[in-house]
Amino acid sequence: xxxxxxxxxxxYGFLVxxxxxxxxxxxxxxxxxxxxxxxxxxxxxxxxxILALGVxxxxxxxxxxxxxGSVATSSLMMSxxxxxxxxxxxxxxxxxxxxxxxxxxxxxxxxxxRMKVPDLLATLxxxxxxxxxxxxxxxxxSIATGMRLPSGEVADGVFPESFLWIGRHRFDLFxxxxxxxxxxxxxxxxxxxxxxxxxxxxxxxxxxxxxxxRATALSGTNTNFYKVxxxxxSGVTASIGGLLLAARLGRGDIASGNNLLLDSVxxxxxxxxxLGAAKPNALGTAIGALFVGILLQGLTMMNAPYYxxxxxxxxxxxxxxxxxxxxxxxxxxxxx
Amino acid sequence: xxxxxxxxxxLEKAFGPNKVLRGxxxxxxxxxxxxLMGANGAGKSTLVKILxxxxxxxxxxxxxxxxxxxxxxPADAFRTGVVTVHQSINDGVIPDLDVASNLMLDQLNQKxxxxxxxxxxLRKRARKIAQNMKLEINMKTQxxxxxxxxxxxxxxxxxxxxxxxxxxxxxxxxxxxAKEAERLFxxxxxxxxxxxxxxxISHRMSDIRRIADRIVSMRDGTISGVFDKKPLxxxxxxxxxxGHKMTDVSIKIxxxxxxxxxxxxxxxxxxxxAINLSIFENQVVAITGLIGSGKSKLASILFGASNPQGGSIxxxxxxxxxxxxxxxxxxxxxxxxxxxxxxxxxKTFNIEKNISLPFLSDYSVGSLLRFSRLKEVAxxxxxxxxxxxxxxxxDIDTLSGGNQQKVMVGRWLIKDxxxxxxxxxFQGVxxxxxxxxxxxxxxxxxxxxxxxxxxxxxxxxxIADRVIVMNNxxxxxxxLNNNINLNKVLSEITSEVKL
Numbered sequence: 001x002x003x004x005x006x007x008x009x010x011x012y013g014f015l016v017x018x019x020x021x022x023x024x025x026x027x028x029x030x031x032x033x034x035x036x037x038x039x040x041x042x043x044x045x046x047x048x049x050i051l052a053l054g055v056x057x058x059x060x061x062x063x064x065x066x067x068x069g070s071v072a073t074s075s076l077m078m079s080x081x082x083x084x085x086x087x088x089x090x091x092x093x094x095x096x097x098x099x100x101x102x103x104x105x106x107x108x109x110x111x112x113x114r115m116k117v118p119d120l121l122a123t124l125x126x127x128x129x130x131x132x133x134x135x136x137x138x139x140x141x142s143i144a145t146g147m148r149l150p151s152g153e154v155a156d157g158v159f160p161e162s163f164l165w166i167g168r169h170r171f172d173l174f175x176x177x178x179x180x181x182x183x184x185x186x187x188x189x190x191x192x193x194x195x196x197x198x199x200x201x202x203x204x205x206x207x208x209x210x211x212x213x214r215a216t217a218l219s220g221t222n223t224n225f226y227k228v229x230x231x232x233x234s235g236v237t238a239s240i241g242g243l244l245l246a247a248r249l250g251r252g253d254i255a256s257g258n259n260l261l262l263d264s265v266x267x268x269x270x271x272x273x274x275l276g277a278a279k280p281n282a283l284g285t286a287i288g289a290l291f292v293g294i295l296l297q298g299l300t301m302m303n304a305p306y307y308x309x310x311x312x313x314x315x316x317x318x319x320x321x322x323x324x325x326x327x328x329x330x331x332x333x334x335x336x
Numbered sequence: 337x338x339x340x341x342x343x344x345x346x347l348e349k350a351f352g353p354n355k356v357l358r359g360x361x362x363x364x365x366x367x368x369x370x371x372l373m374g375a376n377g378a379g380k381s382t383l384v385k386i387l388x389x390x391x392x393x394x395x396x397x398x399x400x401x402x403x404x405x406x407x408x409x410p411a412d413a414f415r416t417g418v419v420t421v422h423q424s425i426n427d428g429v430i431p432d433l434d435v436a437s438n439l440m441l442d443q444l445n446q447k448x449x450x451x452x453x454x455x456x457x458l459r460k461r462a463r464k465i466a467q468n469m470k471l472e473i474n475m476k477t478q479x480x481x482x483x484x485x486x487x488x489x490x491x492x493x494x495x496x497x498x499x500x501x502x503x504x505x506x507x508x509x510x511x512x513x514a515k516e517a518e519r520l521f522x523x524x525x526x527x528x529x530x531x532x533x534x535x536x537i538s539h540r541m542s543d544i545r546r547i548a549d550r551i552v553s554m555r556d557g558t559i560s561g562v563f564d565k566k567p568l569x570x571x572x573x574x575x576x577x578x579g580h581k582m583t584d585v586s587i588k589i590x591x592x593x594x595x596x597x598x599x600x601x602x603x604x605x606x607x608x609x610a611i612n613l614s615i616f617e618n619q620v621v622a623i624t625g626l627i628g629s630g631k632s633k634l635a636s637i638l639f640g641a642s643n644p645q646g647g648s649i650x651x652x653x654x655x656x657x658x659x660x661x662x663x664x665x666x667x668x669x670x671x672x673x674x675x676x677x678x679x680x681x682x683k684t685f686n687i688e689k690n691i692s693l694p695f696l697s698d699y700s701v702g703s704l705l706r707f708s709r710l711k712e713v714a715x716x717x718x719x720x721x722x723x724x725x726x727x728x729x730x731d732i733d734t735l736s737g738g739n740q741q742k743v744m745v746g747r748w749l750i751k752d753x754x755x756x757x758x759x760x761x762f763q764g765v766x767x768x769x770x771x772x773x774x775x776x777x778x779x780x781x782x783x784x785x786x787x788x789x790x791x792x793x794x795x796x797x798x799i800a801d802r803v804i805v806m807n808n809x810x811x812x813x814x815x816l817n818n819n820i821n822l823n824k825v826l827s828e829i830t831s832e833v834k835l
Contacts, residue, residue: 200703201696208693211684218641218673218680219694219747220665279684 080252
């Protein structure tokens with residue numbers, strides 16, 4: 001009997017907690033329940049969520065990507081540089097940023113599979129490298145229209161409307177101007193990663209690599225290819241996140257995106273607890289990101305001060321990890 | 337005769353339903369080297385783990401110099417003088433510390449050493465230990481800079497600081513060259529003369545010839561033979577270890593079909609004899625030999641995981657020189673690797689996902705998996721192999737060892753192959769599963785070549801039409817499995833091969 005209860009808690013405990021939170025805030029935080037508020041939550045977690053989905057892919061192959069935050073900010077700065085200083089079209093800037101993300105992922109992957117650098121160290125190195133590199137072209141300053149360049153000229157390029165559209169436009173859905181573009185992109189990326197991991201043979205092989213790389217190689221899989229692929233996906237999603245951030249801010253703000261890495265890693269780890277997966281998974285990651293968003297939104301509406309946010313996130317993460325590891329391993333032992 | 341250091345009486349141990357030790361009686365004498373031989377799964381490592389306090393026996397007694405010995409944890413064991421050097425050398429040394437610190441590691445735990453480490457004192461004491469062992473290594477060298485032989489000797493020297501009365505060595509030479517091993521043997525001779533009782537676990541005939549005073553053979557959790565009359569009966573010991581009770585499986589040898597694969601002057605490693613061998617369709621060929629005979633090397637060459645030193649291979653009538661396992665599989669060579677836990681099983685997957693792993697692209701449209709077909713093939717293999725489970729959805733780690741192995745074998749049979757290689761398919765498998773796997777392999781053998789690598793002769797005789805003996809990376813015998821001359825096979829397995 002207690003074993004059944006344990007299984008139930010592992011599988012649905014976290015979702016029950018989520019529903020409980022929503023009901024709690026709906027009752028006690030006025031204005032929490034409603035479509036605008038729901039969309040706001042989605043919007044607040046969209047960028048973090050997209051990055052977290054990329055991290056999920058690297059976690060699946062038993063790797064880790066610490067460089068996603070800096071890839072995102074690099075993408076933010078790079079798009080601003082292209083638009084404001086080089087005055088390219090929006091499309092060129094977007095493609096350049098996506099290629100940059102893929103390239104960084106490729107280098108990460110090669111460092112890990114070819115040079116045998118441990119994943120944490122390789123991506124930590126890459127993180128520092130990018131944090132430094134993104135500041136070089138502007139001598140450490142943020143990029144905005146009208147800024148003075150090191151050469152003394154004034155940059156007079158602007159963020160075109162078409163670029164700002166991806167960060168600011170809202171689609172109508174029943175209500176006028178309801179769904180922002182970043183939310184749509186978040187949902188599309190989540191759907192894509194979910195399909196890739198759950199329904200394709202590539203995803204299944206990646207999970208196999210994460211569990212037993214040697215056995216997967218002996219079954220004729222090019223494990224290095226899939227590991228590199230995971231980092232490339234992670235790099236591309238991070239650069240998408242950076243582009244959305246740039247389009248929302250409308251300037252290349254050097255100080256933005258500081259929290260992206262930790263928030264998205266937390267979301268991916270919280271995702272382990274969803275439906276008792278006990279492994280990285282796309283659905284869990286998306287729900288994990290939303291969970292944090294709901295909690296922060298609710299608390300903010302109940303007038304919790306901003307500086308308690310990290311504390312709350314940490315608490316959620318620890319609880320989720322307990323769900324994942326302590327409860328799951330206990331039920332496994334009970335089963336034997 | 338020397339005095340008895342350690343006496344084991346009717347020791348039994350089971351893990352769940354799996355009886356690993358079924359009444360072991362064993363005496364170890366001071367100043368003697370007792371060699372313990374046994375195939376994989378015979379229960380050697382369980383016996384060692386009981387002696388060094390990792391496991392507790394279910395029943396039976398152990399006495400040490402006449403008083404009862406019941407270690408509950410490793411610290412109990414070495415406090416009373418039973419010291420073990422485990423198989424994995426790096427468990428015995430700390431690579432990032434220097435030699436002196438490694439030798440003194442156990443003393444550092446003791447309170448009387450004080451809070452601050454005095455390097456000079458440490459080195460002085462360490463040097464003394466090294467001298468006792470005739471170990472000539474600079475005390476300041478980092479262990480990570482040393483070769484495996486030196487590390488092994490340091491692990492043993494460290495064991496000596498615990499002042500052992502009984503020293504247990506688990507396959508200490510498995511990664512040593514002949515020259516390095518000789519250094520170890522000299523040390524063991526010294527210890528022996530100091531009156532230490534040594535239990536030495538090994539498969540290597542050359543080691544055993546060199547140092548054994550007594551040989552004890554183990555098989556299926558019992559002692560199957562004790563040999564202490566000089567000259568030692570090595571062949572008898574191997575026979576007792578491998579066993580060759582004729583099994584009740586009757587083999588009807590089918591007619592050989594087309595030639596599947598041909599090895600021409602294949603040289604496994606530098607300086608070894610060339611191998612010439614052809615394998616034909618329809619027949620199951622067992623390649624047998626002791627550990628180190630070159631079986632694993634040959635298997636990995638055939639599967640594209642390593643390269644031969646010379647010679648060539650023909651698959652069908654085309655040259656076959658696979659550079660990767662992917663290429664081997666593409667050309668129709670499938671291999672079920674030995675040691676399923678590290679080379680086969682994906683622990684977090686269920687049965688269905690494990691079975692289909694190598695051939696996912698056959699069960700997809702483009703990149704998308706076809707779940708109904710995956711389910712179907714898994715169910716089919718579960719039926720054919722008699723995998724005991726509730727459904728194809730069961731997690732693989734809920735299955736018994738035998739059933740897990742059936743999944744591993746089934747994996748390579750969901751697609752037809754030119755050549756099927758099974759490396760130790762009966763490792764850690766109960767009798768029923770062994771029969772099931774064996775008969776399934778024989779039943780499906782028509783139209784392909786099949787090679788089974790097994791160390792146990794029994795298993796070879798049970799499954800194969802043709803038995804090939806490897807020894808020291810060469811082929812010594814090739815027998816059809818009818819009225820086979822077992823004495824000849826055994827002498828081929830154990831004889832010393834000159835290069």
